[in-house]
Amino acid sequence: MPQVLSIIQLIFFLFLSILSFLIPGNFLLKKSQIKLSFWEKIILGTVLGWVIFTLLGYLFLVLNLKLLMIVLLIISTFLSLRSLKMSDYKITLLPRRLLFLFVPVFIIGIILQLLITAPSGLTINKDILFWSSHAHDASWHIALMNQMEKAWPIQNPAFAGERLVNYHFFSDIAPMYFNYLFKLPFLDLYFRFMPFFNSIIFGSLAYLLGKKITNSFWGGFWSFIFADFAGSFGFIVTFLKDHIIRGESLFWSSQPQSSIGNPPQISAYILLMTFLYFFAIYLQKRSKFIFLALVLLGGSLIVFKVYAGIALLGGLGVCAFWQLIKERKFEFSLLFILSSLLSFALFFPNTAKSASLLVFEPWWYIRTLVVAPDRLDKIDWELRRQTYIAEHNWKRVIQLELGAFLIFFFGNLGMRFLGLIIIGRYFKTFFNNYLNQLLLSIVLISFIFPMLFIQNGDTAGTSQFFQYYLLIFGLFATEAILFLSKKIKSLNLKITLGVIIFLLAVPTQIGLLANFYQRSAFAKIDSLEQNALSYLKSKTPENSVILTPLFNKYLQVKEPIPPIWGWSDSDYVGAFGERAVYLADLEQVANTGYKYLDRKNLEEKLFITDDERVFDSLIKQTNASYLYLPVLQKPVVDLNKTSLKLIFSNSEIEIWKI
Numbered sequence: 001m002p003q004v005l006s007i008i009q010l011i012f013f014l015f016l017s018i019l020s021f022l023i024p025g026n027f028l029l030k031k032s033q034i035k036l037s038f039w040e041k042i043i044l045g046t047v048l049g050w051v052i053f054t055l056l057g058y059l060f061l062v063l064n065l066k067l068l069m070i071v072l073l074i075i076s077t078f079l080s081l082r083s084l085k086m087s088d089y090k091i092t093l094l095p096r097r098l099l100f101l102f103v104p105v106f107i108i109g110i111i112l113q114l115l116i117t118a119p120s121g122l123t124i125n126k127d128i129l130f131w132s133s134h135a136h137d138a139s140w141h142i143a144l145m146n147q148m149e150k151a152w153p154i155q156n157p158a159f160a161g162e163r164l165v166n167y168h169f170f171s172d173i174a175p176m177y178f179n180y181l182f183k184l185p186f187l188d189l190y191f192r193f194m195p196f197f198n199s200i201i202f203g204s205l206a207y208l209l210g211k212k213i214t215n216s217f218w219g220g221f222w223s224f225i226f227a228d229f230a231g232s233f234g235f236i237v238t239f240l241k242d243h244i245i246r247g248e249s250l251f252w253s254s255q256p257q258s259s260i261g262n263p264p265q266i267s268a269y270i271l272l273m274t275f276l277y278f279f280a281i282y283l284q285k286r287s288k289f290i291f292l293a294l295v296l297l298g299g300s301l302i303v304f305k306v307y308a309g310i311a312l313l314g315g316l317g318v319c320a321f322w323q324l325i326k327e328r329k330f331e332f333s334l335l336f337i338l339s340s341l342l343s344f345a346l347f348f349p350n351t352a353k354s355a356s357l358l359v360f361e362p363w364w365y366i367r368t369l370v371v372a373p374d375r376l377d378k379i380d381w382e383l384r385r386q387t388y389i390a391e392h393n394w395k396r397v398i399q400l401e402l403g404a405f406l407i408f409f410f411g412n413l414g415m416r417f418l419g420l421i422i423i424g425r426y427f428k429t430f431f432n433n434y435l436n437q438l439l440l441s442i443v444l445i446s447f448i449f450p451m452l453f454i455q456n457g458d459t460a461g462t463s464q465f466f467q468y469y470l471l472i473f474g475l476f477a478t479e480a481i482l483f484l485s486k487k488i489k490s491l492n493l494k495i496t497l498g499v500i501i502f503l504l505a506v507p508t509q510i511g512l513l514a515n516f517y518q519r520s521a522f523a524k525i526d527s528l529e530q531n532a533l534s535y536l537k538s539k540t541p542e543n544s545v546i547l548t549p550l551f552n553k554y555l556q557v558k559e560p561i562p563p564i565w566g567w568s569d570s571d572y573v574g575a576f577g578e579r580a581v582y583l584a585d586l587e588q589v590a591n592t593g594y595k596y597l598d599r600k601n602l603e604e605k606l607f608i609t610d611d612e613r614v615f616d617s618l619i620k621q622t623n624a625s626y627l628y629l630p631v632l633q634k635p636v637v638d639l640n641k642t643s644l645k646l647i648f649s650n651s652e653i654e655i656w657k658i
Helices: 002-031 038-062 068-083 096-117 134-148 170-182 186-214 217-228 234-242 256-261 263-284 288-303 306-327 331-350 364-371 379-390 394-428 434-452 459-487 491-505 507-517 527-539 572-576 586-591 597-608 612-621
Strands: 127-130 358-360 453-455 523-525 545-547 626-630 645-649 653-657
Touching: 002 038, 002 068, 002 170, 002 186, 002 288, 038 068, 038 170, 038 186, 038 263, 038 288, 068 170, 096 186, 096 217, 096 256, 096 507, 127 134, 134 170, 134 186, 134 572, 170 186, 170 263, 186 217, 186 256, 186 263, 186 459, 217 256, 217 459, 217 491, 234 394, 234 507, 256 263, 256 459, 256 507, 263 288, 263 306, 263 434, 263 459, 288 306, 288 331, 306 331, 306 434, 306 459, 364 379, 364 394, 364 434, 364 459, 379 394, 394 434, 394 459, 394 491, 434 453, 434 459, 453 459, 459 491, 491 507, 523 527, 527 572, 527 626, 527 645, 527 653, 597 612
Parallel strands: 545 626
Antiparallel strands: 127 523, 358 453, 626 653, 645 653
């Protein structure tokens, strides 16, 4: 029965997506008077409508008029349907090779991506189970969406009483509205419905963009393969070291298809590829509506993923500067200025001054790649480098540094390194072809920036830049394969080449899935804790602040699948109890620039004191309303002798009213 309900909800979600995204987006596309294929209308219209829905949803959040969204949906759907004809959605017969070759591969790609997320959040034998880092990531996003449903400004769910800053939540706006207005479950939205939606759009855009750039079906096919299947060369290292196939992010960068479990990242890919597609269309036919679409996409990208926005705006700035110098035209300058203004208007109201989030640390990724035990683990390499520096033997130093760089560069790219075959063409046409100029600029920015900077708090945060250079290098590799295919006359050799490239591209992704499923779930919320969280959600005031113990990584939990609080530091109480938490998920709190040490120190004192009066004094300083407590994490003091009142208890969880 639950499976049937989930299928019905998925169908309803897809229906809502058509009404909310596809129909309004296509209404605007029709105004552009650009001739598009059926599939282009569906995919581009959906993304455009999704961005508009998100921007309007954000406006209604700020105005505390969220219910107005449903009125707007009804009006926009009515007006759009009145102006659109069924011929606008006439399905044309797919070419045979598309139907029998690409469609099955496309479906396999979606299934493989969903296998990464779909099992998490399911209830099995009364336990909600989570694999990989999903318990942590989902807890943050769901807790955030809970706060978004309440009132503006959004409260940080893991740092109660403080406005959410330095985190850009736009990928969570659409699923929040689908829960708020239509009561679709957050767990299904996060782990199944949105990933299904994103996977279809991501794969389709990869195909369409590759086909657009190369003007070839095979260009679209290989572009899709590199986006949905290709991984790094990490499997070579793990096989040589441990005789296993792993290492998807061994060279620091996650691969594009793995981002399906990271809503901001997959959203950024989708917006970036859509921008590039519209930009290619705009270069062919100047249209005011396409220009407007470019402003909306380019200006909003930064609040889906900051690093993606920086890379795109930087590349667009290069195009604007060169057009101004070469043609004395302000067309791209206007696009750059308007996109930047929109980015500024969306970005800075939700950003607060704090210690610098970036640290100048050149070569950090390569240095740690060499010495880290979970990466190359070549400490002798580093010792030799330091010895050569002390001896002023710069030739040997350069050899070692160059070797480490090449391992890093080619290791991340995997079979995308084939793009180097034709990259000279991009440099050659850099000043004559604006699309090539934009693509190459994004690649250079997204590669060079993290080679110079790391992120304060989350040191490897800037590694997310690398993902955009990987994405676009997939397009370069696609063109390289087509170039090689033209040089090869034998059909059998062409097929052999394609098979070899595919077989060398996919091992790390296969290893990722194998690693994912060869072990049990990473964390769980069992039925007893679900009862406690339900009590918190239904029996406490909505504006309550919950105090929870700090995560204790040394706590011994003797269970095959640990409870979520014994596995990692997360804001699961904020997510599933739907209340703001005094302090949780310290990594996320630190990454967004909050000064949390006073709260942390206060909690540490609170849990180690055995004096009831000191305890009462300290807990009042938190301004929390309730203490949510796994029994294995009880404070030293006897709570029955304090001013707290026990209001819920079972063998695992206690809730005390402060």
